[in-house]
Amino acid sequence: GENVEQHPSTLSVQEGDSAVIKCTYSDSASNYFPWYKQELGKRPQLIIDIRSNVGEKKDQRIAVTLNKTAKHFSLHITETQPEDSAVYFCAASRSGAGSYQLTFGKGTKLSVIP
């Protein structure tokens, strides 16, 4: 099955700085890579996703890059704000009819220091 490794497990940055979280996956057939943000006591929510036919995707201060050859993808948050403080999870999945298992990394606790 798929295995997703995520680093670092904790990350502290000063407000306004950038934050980068990296993930690697093992299943070369995986082609969908979402990122979820989980605030304390709440449910995980999708913040951005990328598919294997794209190398980079950006949404305002958030961007995700994908290197299929190396089987790794990264989340970049620029101009961090205190409300970005949360746990971030990467995930990987195959796609196709019938749906497939969605495997998560262990999460990164991001703290943005005002």
Next chain:
Amino acid sequence: DSGVTQTPKHLITATGQRVTLRCSPRSGDLSVYWYQQSLDQGLQFLIQYYNGEERAKGNILERFSAQQFPDLHSELNLSSLELGDSALYFCASKGVENAEAFFGQGTRLTVV
């Protein structure tokens, strides 16, 4: 509101007991995933159902079982509960292809 409904929100029970957690997926979503999240831990995949059939199994204990009914709601049954089973249990539903997985608000289980 994600459209995924989990009940109950909180559950406190004693060791050795059995509980049932319920999940109603978003309208039209055929896939249901169950995850366990212990304190300060990640999302541990338990099991996935697709249109009533078990699709994938993760680190689910033999004391735990699940099913998905014809109306697509799913139930996770936890039996012979131990203190270590205390956790947040999330259900997520997903449509076809690469569609986003939507999480319910979770059921917080406390075993005392």
